[in-house]
Each structure stands twice: as C-alpha cells, then as structure tokens.
Amino acid sequence: MLKIFPIPAFEDNYIWLLQNGAHAVAIDPGDATPVLAVLKQQALKLDAILITHHHSDHIDGVAALLADNPQAIVYAPAKEHFNFIHHEVKESDEIALPSIGLNLKVMEVPGHTLGHVAYHDEHSLFCGDTLFGAGCGRLFEGTPIQMYQSLQKLSALPPHINVYCTHEYTEHNIRFALTVDPENQALVERQQQTTLARKSGLPTLPSTLALELVTNPFLRCDDMPLKNAINMPNANEIEVFTKLREMRNHF
Known part of the structure; x- marks a missing residue:
C-alpha cells in the first residue's frame, strides 16, 4: 500500500x-x-x-x-x-513509477521559477514552491501573470486532491490571509486547527485543493469582500494577485 x-x-x-x-x-x-x-x-x-x-x-x-x-x-x-544526470520532463509528460504503483503527470507551473513543474495523479499533487498552505511561492523569476495562471491550472484539478507543499508556511500564511479576509469562517477554523497541529509538533500538510479554494487568498482573487479589504473593488484578478503578493512579501 x-x-x-x-x-x-x-x-x-x-x-x-x-x-x-x-x-x-x-x-x-x-x-x-x-x-x-x-x-x-x-x-x-x-x-x-x-x-x-x-x-x-x-x-x-x-x-x-x-x-x-x-x-x-x-x-x-x-x-x-x-548538474546531475536526469530525465527531462515537460508539460503533459507521464512518469511511470511501477515499484510504488503510481503514475504521475507533469504540469508546467512557471512563476516561482521559470521552469517549475508539479507532479500529480487523481489523488495527489506535489507542487513544490508554487502552492502553499494558505499561500503561494514568491516570484523569484516569473511574472505575476505567470504565477496566477499556474495557480489557476492547479485550481482546476479535482477538489479532493491532496496538496503536498514543500514548506511549513501554513501558520504564517494564515495570519496574513486573515488580514485581507477576516470574515472568512473557514479560514478562522483553519487557523485554529493549524495552531493546534503545530503546538502538537504535527505538520499542517498535506492540505486539500478544496480547503485551499476556500481559505487561500491567492486562489480567491475574484472574491469581492477580499477585493474590498485591499481597496481594489474594480481591479481584475491579476491586479489583485499582484497586490496580495506584494503585501505578503512585506508581512
């Protein structure tokens, strides 16, 4: 198993x-x-x-x-x-891992870096530094448009999928998210669960895509209360994402 x-x-x-x-x-x-x-x-x-x-x-x-x-x-x-020997992977490639009974598909998700990829099947998403618990990666190489489009690609996966991020940033990300989305009850509940997990020395990951869709501000750039909270009621989703990423960089 x-x-x-x-x-x-x-x-x-x-x-x-x-x-x-x-x-x-x-x-x-x-x-x-x-x-x-x-x-x-x-x-x-x-x-x-x-x-x-x-x-x-x-x-x-x-x-x-x-x-x-x-x-x-x-x-x-x-x-x-x-600098090591490797098999190159690109968008839509499939990786067969028969010894563990898994086949993973490759998605190109530029933003954090220009060549960043994620791996997934119908149950699991390994997204590196693109999507985090209640957050997303910094834009070291890519543009806000690239990163937002990458997050939208991930958002289109099945909501039940488990999200395996590579950093334990959830607690701090939630603190930021609550500054722009304070009335989000799902986010408030997630903070309580996250705090309890960390106090017990447990990881907050994996998350699920369904949970990210309702608590992650970077996946909710079309949400009107969130747009109002950052004084951008008439902005498009890219503009909202760019502002949120700048705010998070300095939080």
Missing part, C-alpha cells in the same frame, strides 16, 4: 517520501542526510527522485542520494539546468 509522509529538513522544508513495500521515491530532497536515515531505518530501496525546480534547498541532496542509490532515476524540469 502506498504511503506518503514528510521528512523534515532545514528550518521548514518537507521532503516527501512515497513508499510502497520496500520501494520509495523522494521528492525535492534538498538534504540527503535525513532521507538516507529513513531509507536505512526502514530498509527501503530508492527507485526515483522527482525535482520540481532548481533551488538548492530542493536539489542539494541529490548527489549524495545517487551515490548511495545509483539505481535511482532522477526526473527534473526540462526548462531548468541541473
């Missing part, structure tokens, strides 16, 4: 490990040490590594993992540069 669980890394990263029996796949391993520890502890064979984008906190563990697991195949965005 497939299990998906986070391996904490650095200050707030999650390296997602997909496990089925004695086989495993790692997503965005910025640090090899905690992954190697789990693989050894559970006697797992690493069959593949999936990369969403080129930032160091998502790829710096790849070399060490390959040194210890030379059989592992690395998949990474075709539109970005990497």
